[in-house]
Amino acid sequence: MTREFMIRPDPSAPNLSTAVTGRDQDGNPVETRVVTEKPLTLFLNRQEIVTMMTIGDHPDLLAVGYLLNQNMLKRGDTISAIDHDEDLGVIVVRTPAETNYEAKLQKKVRTSGCAQGTVFGDVIDSFEGVKLASNSRLKTSWLYALTRKINTAPSLYLEAGAIHGCVLCEEDRPLVYMEDVGRHNAVDKVAGWMFRENEPADNKIFYTTGRLTSEMVIKTVMMGIPILVSRSGFTAWGVELARKSGLTLIGRARGKRFIVLSGEERIEFDADTGYEPDEDHKHRRKGSRDD
């Protein structure tokens, strides 16, 4: 059974983009499509966590993925309910018992107020505990097939711009392609999906349009995915963390070109880089400076 594009963007969905009118450089009226975003406030049981801006297509996956990637929920935890009030823009993720995070927060709050800093420290601790699968492989022929399939898939990006995407892949097949105004939201939605489907991470390749920053590397590692690819660039700490954790990190992947700065032992250079056509101009994506 070969799975492909189980979830993919639906640029025609009416609630995800809208038309607006303005003027161009010559003062002429012009109509253009822009993505819609709405605030979503996330609660873990009775604990208010954060308000996020999202296009609103998978609020449940975003909520769970966010909590997982912030280490507020663990992979072994049980979720008893997810209550979404679309009008209020509120989503509540419920667990049968108070989570470790809530207990720790209560304690921190009694001693020193809000616990924002705790989150960062917890995430780093969790990151350092992850062991990525060493035997996963990435053939460069798969890489080229993936980027071609992803760049040509209909998307809100091609339709309306100003949006980020990330794609969970297996070999040369994109499986789950999520978009959102915030790059981290797109990543969290994938994490939420993997949790819901109990999907293994060992054999996956994660593709993002965003830059390979420390935060991006940390999330990928915490999701247990051993290979991360982007058409964008790197930060030094992103590279350092990738090397520390053994993540395979490939950036500036455009057409047949790329740079691997970590974990190159997983890569099988099977594609003939002399014969791969450069990206055709119509589907070429601009490089991303994103956050």
Place this chain on the structure above:
Amino acid sequence: MTREFMIRPDPSAPNLSTAVTGRDQDGNPVETRVVTEKPLTLFLNRQEIVTMMTIGDHPDLLAVGYLLNQNMLKRGDTISAIDHDEDLGVIVVRTPAETNYEAKLQKKVRTSGCAQGTVFGDVIDSFEGVKLASNSRLKTSWLYALTRKINTAPSLYLEAGAIHGCVLCEEDRPLVYMEDVGRHNAVDKVAGWMFRENEPADNKIFYTTGRLTSEMVIKTVMMGIPILVSRSGFTAWGVELARKSGLTLIGRARGKRFIVLSGEERIEFDADTGYEPDEDHKHRRKGSRDD
């Protein structure tokens, strides 16, 4: 006195980027430069606020600008000290008396735990209270001059990629050009600079490489700047908030082309769009999908 580029990126500064080695698509060794980022934990008096990733060039301006743009500090507040411990990656902004934000936080904490959601509500309230200067102008000839000067200025972006920039401008002159791994950090640094210099906002133009999302529009309005320009695209709520607040919002500004979706009454179409040369290829910046 015509001021120009009072602050600008210094791509040669040793602590802002570093060289790393990896392999390219043919398996050949390759060396490339990447930007460095480090965590900075911000305190407001004894209240821990957030940990941010930053290139670390203006921690004091980032700290103050963050607090202002999150409405935790008001424009009339006095800062008694800013203590930065570079080794620990901690910066403390001190005020003579407890701020309103801290008082509100203590109250919220006693009733319901962490106050993350309060921040969002406060920001929106503050945003709605701003009245932008209606008589500020943007000549399209200035716009073209600005983008040309900004795109050709030496920068970490041109040097190492994967970074965001924003520039505070006056007429056709860039004044303060800040970069950072997080686009919002670059914006906050400008806000911090304006606060320190007691710089008026009414006659300013704000240029960003990032997308014109609701958060970007909100920050610009809260900084009191009436004109916002980006080479990137828009989100629907960004456009809506711009129209609500009367902000002049110009996006997809590349070469001689742009779209204005709000506040076009401030724009004077004085440039002859037929004769403006397209951006030369060397200095062309890729469009941004950033967050």
